[in-house]
């Protein structure tokens with residue numbers, strides 16, 4: 657079994673958007689980080705690849721609001737370090753029955769946090785979108801500010817590049833099969849299926 661010569665403060669398993677952003681954030685704080693991915697980097701077999709993922713300020717769950725506000729600052733900060741954009745701001749549009757619980761929660765979130773929004777009836781929705789949407793009479797449309805799109809693959813690539821710049825070691829084609837405590841030294845050993853051990 658090949659033993660990797662360096663020791664790490666943090667080993668991140670999985671280089672999707674979560675693992676890659678975690679590696680970036682932890683390495684930014686000065687920790688020695690290893691990021692392990694079972695497939696090729698930027699592969700298309702997980703959840704984080706592709707052109708777009710929506711992001712929004714007005715979720716039905718109101719507790720997201722402060723987290724999204726914080727995340728917008730962090731997206732902007734990462735973009736300023738890498739020199740290109742991955743978040744593109746746009747309005748969020750939801751539609752559904754005026755009695756729909758989730759839609760009412762979205763409206764309640766907008767009201768609670770003073771998120772600029774419009775509640776539109778059938779005709780107003782049709783006018784706003786040049787007739788593209790024809791919702792039923794008992795439905796409403798809710799347009800809220802500060803949503804948008806994250807370029808998914810580009811975001812993962814950005815976090816990996818920034819993590820690398822902060823000294824993170826990145827290894828792909830490295831499937832983790834076991835994690836065990838070191839009873840003598842403390843810490844853990846991470847075992848890959850190709851026989852390497854970190």
Ligand SMILES: Cc1cc2nc3c(=O)[nH]c(=O)nc-3n(C[C@H](O)[C@H](O)[C@H](O)COP(=O)(O)OP(=O)(O)OC[C@H]3O[C@@H](n4cnc5c(N)ncnc54)[C@H](O)[C@@H]3O)c2cc1C
Nearest residue numbers: 670671672673674675692693694702703704709710831832
């Ligand atoms: C089609 C689609 C549309 C979506 N739309 C939206 C949207 O509009 N808005 C939104 O907010 N969310 C959306 N999501 C959800 C969002 O994309 C996911 O929540 C997010 O990408 C998850 O990221 P992740 O890093 O946790 O997981 P993943 O991207 O799946 O990354 C996990 C990584 O871990 C690796 N891994 C797993 N096991 C091991 C192992 N043993 N050893 C080494 N590596 C391992 C995997 O290969 C993978 O690369 C969508 C998801 C999909 C699939």
